[in-house]
Amino acid sequence: MLKEGQRAPEFELEQLGGGRVSLRGILAQGPAAVVFFKASCPTCQLALPFLDRLRDSALRVYAVSQDDAARTREFLRLFPVKLPMLLDAAAAGYPASNALGIEHVPSLFVIERDGTISETCEVFDRRVYEELGRRAGRAIFEPGESVPLYQPG
Numbered sequence: 001m002l003k004e005g006q007r008a009p010e011f012e013l014e015q016l017g018g019g020r021v022s023l024r025g026i027l028a029q030g031p032a033a034v035v036f037f038k039a040s041c042p043t044c045q046l047a048l049p050f051l052d053r054l055r056d057s058a059l060r061v062y063a064v065s066q067d068d069a070a071r072t073r074e075f076l077r078l079f080p081v082k083l084p085m086l087l088d089a090a091a092a093g094y095p096a097s098n099a100l101g102i103e104h105v106p107s108l109f110v111i112e113r114d115g116t117i118s119e120t121c122e123v124f125d126r127r128v129y130e131e132l133g134r135r136a137g138r139a140i141f142e143p144g145e146s147v148p149l150y151q152p153g
Helices: 023-027 042-052 069-078 095-100 126-136
Strands: 012-015 020-022 032-037 060-065 085-087 107-111 117-121
Touching (some): 032 042
Parallel strands (some): 032 060
């Protein structure tokens, strides 16, 4: 998996619901967090609803599904996440996942406007997610909410 300080490789993926989105296009609007997930992953099912709380914040968040459109829609039915949803298709050989060296999900990358990766996380780590919330200007966890400190993917 690529690490902090490395440049994120350019990719272009289909967006669920139509159209294509490139990393260059995402970063033209400013830094972004990009999280890769699989619908069947329990840790992803934990993480994505929390990341959804950062939607429309100072840090844009994109979810990248390693499943097909039908399976991704089923995930969204069970976990009503409203993040922009991209598809890294198995039929295409997972081009973005492979370019970033992803071995486990969830895999999270914070990518700066110049394409430099400033943060990575390939598990659920409450401290990393809290820092994302601070950067986004929004609390990601609610007071009294039971949130594990760490959960492997």
